[in-house]
Amino acid sequence: MSDVQKQFKLNIPDDVKRWLAEEASRNLRSQTAEIVLALKEKMRRQTETKKADAA
Template sequence: MEEPKIPIKIVMPQSVKRWIAIQAAMNMRSQTSEIVLAIKEKMERVGSAETPQ
């Protein structure tokens, strides 16, 4: 069973938004998927208090 998805609003610098858009296009992913991937990679590097299911 897939974990429920919860919408959030993120405010970020324009330069970060541009970088995400470029990375998403290069990797043929949505910008949302690119952001989730970046966060999950960070979670793996530093560990997390709660392991995603």
């Protein structure tokens, strides 16, 4: 896995932004870390689904 990080602008709806801020605060993480965690969980689920479909 690469440690190279890329920066990009993200436009999200206000309700999602509020939820993100609340979750990050509740979990003692930055909003960026909360987004990365959510995306990695989605990646993991997708990989598991693909493996299950292949079996």
